[in-house]
Amino acid sequence: MPSPEGESDMLPGLRATVADSRAKAAATRKRRAAEVEAAERDPVARVLVDLPLAHLDRPFDYLVPAKDAESAVPGVRVKVRFAGQDVDAYVVERAAESDHPGRLAPLRRVVSPEPVLAPEVVALTGAVAERYAGSRADVLRLAVPPRHATTEAKPSAPAPETASAATREAWTGHEPAAAFLAHLTDGGSPRAVWSAAPATDWAAALAEAAAATYASGRGSLLVVPDRRDVDRVDAALTQVLGEGHHVVLTADAGPAARYRDFLAVSRGARRIVLGTRAAAFAPVRDLGLVAIWDDGDDLHAEPRAPYPHAREVLLLRADLQGCGVLVGGFARTVEAQQLLRTGWAREITSPREVLRARARVSVVEAGEREHGARVPRAAYDVLRSATAEGPVLVQSPRAGYLPSLACERCRTPARCAACTGPLQLSGPTDPPRCRWCGQQARDWACGECGHRGLRAPVLGGARTAEELGRSFPGLPVLVSGGDQVRATVPDRPALVVATPGAEPLAAVGYAAVVLLDCWLPLARAELRTDEEALRRWANAAGLVRPGGHVVAVGPAEHPALQALVRWDPAGFAEREAAQRSEAHLPPASRMATIIGTPGAVDDMLTLFSGPEGTEVLGPVPVGDDEDEVRAVVRVPRRLGAALSGALGEVQRLRSARKLEAVRVQVDPFSL
């Protein structure tokens, strides 16, 4: 029991030792501080340290040495001594005084005078970290590319003085697109959710929106799912504005090129940025518009902690910076629909007559086929007549996309008699088993037609191409998918067989688009199954030329196919939104998953106190791994920020106590 007098009951020798070491430490600090002459003006630098610890996720104050007075400006990289080690940090602010009661350590070194962390990006990364219950250091690593010294030494070439006049041809048929663009040109910040009509050159439309914003003297940020889309919009921007006004930011560029292009943006030499998800953090000067294309594509979800989604990053940014917003796609996500439901954004869409003129969409039941062929009669007829006019796109779901079985005759997915789970083959000789309950299905009979034969339903693109090639002798068959993705196909009669997402672009659009095996993507038992299926079909159908045919082969009465036939992504999203709302699923609710060892997750849940009304589901084991469990926490949407806050709080607490880490994922893309 320590006495109230503190050290008084220590041995005299020990007391001396303690006093001695304290004096020494103080002397060392004094000597260090004395060595450094502080900057005269604003001698305090507020810095963010690059440490992975959640509880250190706040600014720390350091003394600016006089020699760094001019270079240690907000945004520059510095080295600081932190708890005995040299760590990387960013200066975020200079100040005259510090709130820190102790003595300030000096900055060790200004790594470079280049300010790479703009104030608005400081704010954005903070908001993203908060929203995703992650650490700002993690977000900063996504936002600022690694330094490349040689590149930094070179100046960024300025953009040409003048740009070509903005056009708005690609927006024809969309309402109220003209008003939206005019508003951007006038310096306004309109927010829109845009459903593109089939045969729309969406890449050109994005470029025109950027050009309209540019005309007001402001910059734009365009985020697309992948490299192919980047190339498309890249070409469109050059077409609309000419060379040298925009820059492309993608992860696949090398370190030097990536840093060079980043600097061109951060220095203000380029104010139009196009890129994939990480570009959402780009420090565009005078940001007037953020745009995202096909926000339902899972490539927009960052796979690294804290797993931010590009759409959410852009929306947070729009809130912080008050810029315009464009969320576009052929399909529409429930999240985008939510922006309309709440009145936050306006809708841009096409009148019925435009849609009718753009594409004739029909659906054919898979049963209406001949000789067990994969393509029913009606679809063949469309193929035959369209191939006389130009290329025809055939979308064929990827082999291995779903390892489940279907009825050999009518192709209804085979379901377990006990629990209605999907049946799958586990080995070449074993009887099929249920994927959910594991029960063997020896005497299976189709619930629809009574047939007893089963088949592995998926033909790869290659098999489809082979089958179709035989039916259309003499016609070139081009295949795109897997690691052989074609960007474009020439405007000549041909069959173009592609897996979803790998559809090439045809110069003037496809004469027809045929979607095979549409029941297949609908047979998955996941959160966004229908939405994802419709998105993939719509993206293929969108490639049709004006007036072309779209034929889907599948269950005609299914709501997703109905939405395709009526080209009604809005109605579909609205219906999905209502269903999700009923089932308390996002975006009606804010959800988060907590994954880790059973002990760590239990512990996390004990420490966690969410807002009033928080539901905790699980934890349940994840996959086959017995060492990992997952818990789901859920609150009504309006409490989303509180949930994120509470999760972040526990993460900080656990990090400070050095407890075993758990993975927290807010709004996970899939469950």
Next chain:
DNA sequence: GTCATGTATCAA
């Protein structure tokens, strides 16, 4: 993460 400090535990 490192470092310093405080508290618990145990053999001698």
Next chain:
DNA sequence: TGATACATGACC
């Protein structure tokens, strides 16, 4: 009692 392990909290 002293040596040691372990927990806790600060870190500018």
